[in-house]
Amino acid sequence: xxxxxxxxxxxxxxxxxxxxxxxxxxxxxxxxxxxxxxxxxxxxxxxxxxxxxxxxxxxxxxxxxxxxxxxxxxxxxxxxxxxxxxxxxxxxxxxxxxxxxxxxxxxxxxxxxxxxxxxxxxxxxxxxxxxxxxxxxxxxxxxxxxxxxxxxxxxxxxxxxxxxxxxxxxxxxxxxxxxxxxxxxxxxxxxxxxxxxxxxxxxxxxxxxxxxxxxxxxxxxxxxxxxxxxxxxxxxxxxxxxxxxxxxxxxxxxxxxxxxxxxxxxxxxxxxxxxxxxxxxxxxxxxxxxxxxxxxxxxxxxxxxxxxxxxxxxxxxxxxxxxxxxxxxxxxxxxxxxxxxxxxxxxxxxxxxxxxxxxxxxxxxxxxxxxxxxxxxxxxxxxxxxxxxxxxxxxxxxxxxxxxxxxxxxxxxxxxxxxxxxxxxxxxxxxxxxx
Amino acid sequence: xxxxxxxxxxxxxxxxxxxxxxxxxxxxxxxxxxxxxxxxxxxxxxxxxxxxxxxxxxxxxxxxxxxxxxxxxxxxxxxxxxxxxxxxxxxxxxxxxxxxxxxxxxxxxxxxxxxxxxxxxxxxxxxxxxxxxxxxxxxxxxxxxxxxxxxxxxxxxxxxxxxxxxxxxxxxxxxxxxxxxxxxxxxxxxxxxxxxxxxxxxxxxxxxxxxxxxxxxxxxxxxxxxxxxxxxxxxxxxxxxxxxxxxxxxxxxxxxxxxxxxxxxxxxxxxxxxxxxxxxxxxxxxxxxxxxxxxxxxxxxxxxxxxxxxxxxxxxxxxxxxxxxxxxxxxxxxxxxxxxxxxxxxxxxxxxxxxxxxxxxxxxxxxxxxxxxxxxxxxxxxxxxxxxxxxxxxxxxxxxxxxxxxxxxxxxxxxxxxxxxxxxxxxxxxxxxxx
Numbered sequence: 001x002x003x004x005x006x007x008x009x010x011x012x013x014x015x016x017x018x019x020x021x022x023x024x025x026x027x028x029x030x031x032x033x034x035x036x037x038x039x040x041x042x043x044x045x046x047x048x049x050x051x052x053x054x055x056x057x058x059x060x061x062x063x064x065x066x067x068x069x070x071x072x073x074x075x076x077x078x079x080x081x082x083x084x085x086x087x088x089x090x091x092x093x094x095x096x097x098x099x100x101x102x103x104x105x106x107x108x109x110x111x112x113x114x115x116x117x118x119x120x121x122x123x124x125x126x127x128x129x130x131x132x133x134x135x136x137x138x139x140x141x142x143x144x145x146x147x148x149x150x151x152x153x154x155x156x157x158x159x160x161x162x163x164x165x166x167x168x169x170x171x172x173x174x175x176x177x178x179x180x181x182x183x184x185x186x187x188x189x190x191x192x193x194x195x196x197x198x199x200x201x202x203x204x205x206x207x208x209x210x211x212x213x214x215x216x217x218x219x220x221x222x223x224x225x226x227x228x229x230x231x232x233x234x235x236x237x238x239x240x241x242x243x244x245x246x247x248x249x250x251x252x253x254x255x256x257x258x259x260x261x262x263x264x265x266x267x268x269x270x271x272x273x274x275x276x277x278x279x280x281x282x283x284x285x286x287x288x289x290x291x292x293x294x295x296x297x298x299x300x301x302x303x304x305x306x307x308x309x310x311x312x313x314x315x316x317x318x319x320x321x322x323x324x325x326x327x328x329x330x331x332x333x334x335x336x337x338x339x340x341x342x343x344x345x346x347x348x349x350x351x352x353x354x355x356x357x358x359x360x361x362x363x364x365x366x367x368x369x370x371x372x373x374x375x376x377x378x379x380x381x382x383x384x385x386x387x388x389x390x391x392x393x394x395x396x397x398x399x400x401x402x403x404x405x406x407x408x409x410x411x412x413x414x415x416x417x418x419x420x421x422x423x424x425x426x427x428x429x430x431x432x433x434x435x
Numbered sequence: 436x437x438x439x440x441x442x443x444x445x446x447x448x449x450x451x452x453x454x455x456x457x458x459x460x461x462x463x464x465x466x467x468x469x470x471x472x473x474x475x476x477x478x479x480x481x482x483x484x485x486x487x488x489x490x491x492x493x494x495x496x497x498x499x500x501x502x503x504x505x506x507x508x509x510x511x512x513x514x515x516x517x518x519x520x521x522x523x524x525x526x527x528x529x530x531x532x533x534x535x536x537x538x539x540x541x542x543x544x545x546x547x548x549x550x551x552x553x554x555x556x557x558x559x560x561x562x563x564x565x566x567x568x569x570x571x572x573x574x575x576x577x578x579x580x581x582x583x584x585x586x587x588x589x590x591x592x593x594x595x596x597x598x599x600x601x602x603x604x605x606x607x608x609x610x611x612x613x614x615x616x617x618x619x620x621x622x623x624x625x626x627x628x629x630x631x632x633x634x635x636x637x638x639x640x641x642x643x644x645x646x647x648x649x650x651x652x653x654x655x656x657x658x659x660x661x662x663x664x665x666x667x668x669x670x671x672x673x674x675x676x677x678x679x680x681x682x683x684x685x686x687x688x689x690x691x692x693x694x695x696x697x698x699x700x701x702x703x704x705x706x707x708x709x710x711x712x713x714x715x716x717x718x719x720x721x722x723x724x725x726x727x728x729x730x731x732x733x734x735x736x737x738x739x740x741x742x743x744x745x746x747x748x749x750x751x752x753x754x755x756x757x758x759x760x761x762x763x764x765x766x767x768x769x770x771x772x773x774x775x776x777x778x779x780x781x782x783x784x785x786x787x788x789x790x791x792x793x794x795x796x797x798x799x800x801x802x803x804x805x806x807x808x809x810x811x812x813x814x815x816x817x818x819x820x821x822x823x824x825x826x827x828x829x830x831x832x833x834x835x836x837x838x839x840x841x842x843x844x845x846x847x848x849x850x851x852x853x854x855x856x857x858x859x860x861x862x863x864x865x866x867x868x869x870x
Contacts, residue, residue, distance in 0.1 A: 003520060003740075005476070005477050005520075006480065006502075006506065006508060007504070009479060010475075010476075010477065011475075011476050011477070011517070011521050012474055013474055013521065014535065016474075017472070017473045017474050017475050018472070018473070020475070021473065029799070033799060033800065033802065034796065034802070035773050035801055037449035037452070038453070038456065039446075039447055039448055039451075039452050040446075040451075040452050041440070041445075041447065042441060042444035042446070042554065043478060043554075044441060044444060044510070044542070044554075045440070045441065045444075063479070065500030065501075067441075067544060068544050069442070069546075073441060075479070085438060085439075085440075085446070086448065088438070090448065095821065097806060099803075100449065105478065107479070109503050111504075119477065119479075127806075130806045130807065134807065135806045137789075138806065145797075250786075251785075251789050254785075254789035255790065255792070255793035256790065256794075305438075350689075351689040352689075354686050354689035355690065355691065358576065358689075358691055358692070359691075362580075364464070366467050366468050366469075367468065368469075368470040368534075371562075371567055371569040371570045371573065372565065372567045382530065385530045386470065
């Protein structure tokens, strides 16, 4: 008998799911505040949806097969191709800008990465139909607000932001040829991981010799908006080219979020479909771990879906955030507590327990009771194990008098409450909000 | 270029997703009130997880393939085998009864059913470790409360409830042999769809001749608890055998839910692993459509997961509920409205719009504003298209005076509010609850 999930797949027990739902709740709440609406798509898609975007080499990283109808299909590794199809199919139905988000589970089969997950959940937020820097700022602000919503400040989460138009202009100003740009981007992207010597060799391999190679690496080390603008002063139309980055940065300052933001020219984002602002969110303490990555991709929807609309967005996975939350609090959040456990003193009290439990549940209170006859002490023990905030004993005397004792399970204090009042005034629940 | 989802898979636009999330919210809220915790599992599982339960014939209905590691895998068609594995792996970690629920997306590839969905979402709620009728009642009550939470009363939703122990005892009392029980169950199950003549022929084919066949069909037509108990009076140990059904029915009466319930001996549930109470929820107006089905399956967890625990639960899909909600209201629910649209009168007002938008979002208000310079009339038009409840104009005069006009987009009425007061007292939002 098979007794385990497949390698890289997770069985999510209630404590895991509670933490995940907490993250999903913040993703949804922040999206709603920014006017974004949720959409969804199929976890299984035609394989060509992905090869059309990423080429045949993507197939090696996918779960793909032929279905019983002879179709080549794949478990989705990303949402953007689905998004492109959905927007293209009904573009005229939606007022621009389109503000959509989704929380899909994504799948990758990578042979070499033993022990690593092959599925994860990813929050995708995209703003479609608006090319300006305020749209970029809007999306970056939403990413920051997610982290703020989870309790992280600028001391623990950093945004690194660059602009592909800026780095391109600076690289070409430094003498890099158009066809060498890919190699130059790759070196810029590695500036914090590899030595300058190694990168100089790599650039030389791509035909970028010294002193141009030195200039490329110097550009990759530029930090801060002022320094970027200073470098742009040396380039034709440099001021104009810097406007997008400047305005996006300024908008984040107006929103009070700029203390999270570092302009950092080493941020390239590997995927070559980005056309403007690019950004990543990092754990400030272990800066290699990206929490989120995104940027502007103005040509991609046309290439994928045949619809010519500018777009900006990001993807944010559940795994790094979960690790951050667990490491911060020391322990995962516990599943939601029960509000009250009803104790039947004798078997003839069960009908009243059933009636009352349902009346309380009907006003949103979380209730349990023993599903078989048990001693009062045993029932109270279960109430405690289940983390119930209160216990109420119902016996013949209580039914006779119409009053029950409400026991606070944390403090042991007790209070007399008329049964009829239990559903009217929830003070006995100890400050729990009325549902 | 591929421009469509696979046959049987849904692209879920925001209006679809909003309706689905509304259903999920009710599933989660009712589960929480009953003390159930959410869990999750992999959408891709070892194929043998399903063949072990349902035999090789299930393979014809699955999306299955060999992964790159040579494993036979399948997209999950149901959650129970995953649940059995998860409970078996950590049974001692959880206090019994275990109350768990999940909302997986499930997959079936059925060649013949063109136009039908091949994926759906299914709410699964299971109570594990308690064999008594109060546990059955608990689970049925949760199913009813979901429908009540969605606005359906006993005039539109019916529970049909039976007990496999009861029908078995009655069938054997009528002269059906042990090895004929499967054929008898199949005839009982079909009593409302097929003619008595056809069913009599079918029973004859299984070796059940008249007058036993007549008695089988008469049993299938018994409705109401009293009639069932009357029939049981004729059978050895009949009263004892009827206790479970009687107690479960009584508990639902104590909870005030019995007006939803019809005892109906034709309810068998095709799956032969049910061992006690079985039930289905139906749309009262089109009774062929089951909203939900479930029951007690005391032997299955041992067979699947090697852990000997009694269990009762149900599965409830999203598709029939969605149809019911759409047909009731005439139109699907609209995605959530925006609370306020901020209008910048001139480009120099944008910084204040950005500052204020973020301050409002930070207290949970849903805000949008124009992401490029546009005429005030155009911005107000977008505010209206986006369904914003309020619009606030911010121009040089407003920044100077520190007061803004809040326009109610539904009524056209306007109100002067100090900018500093916008985030302090939310009366200007028109009764929206403070987040």
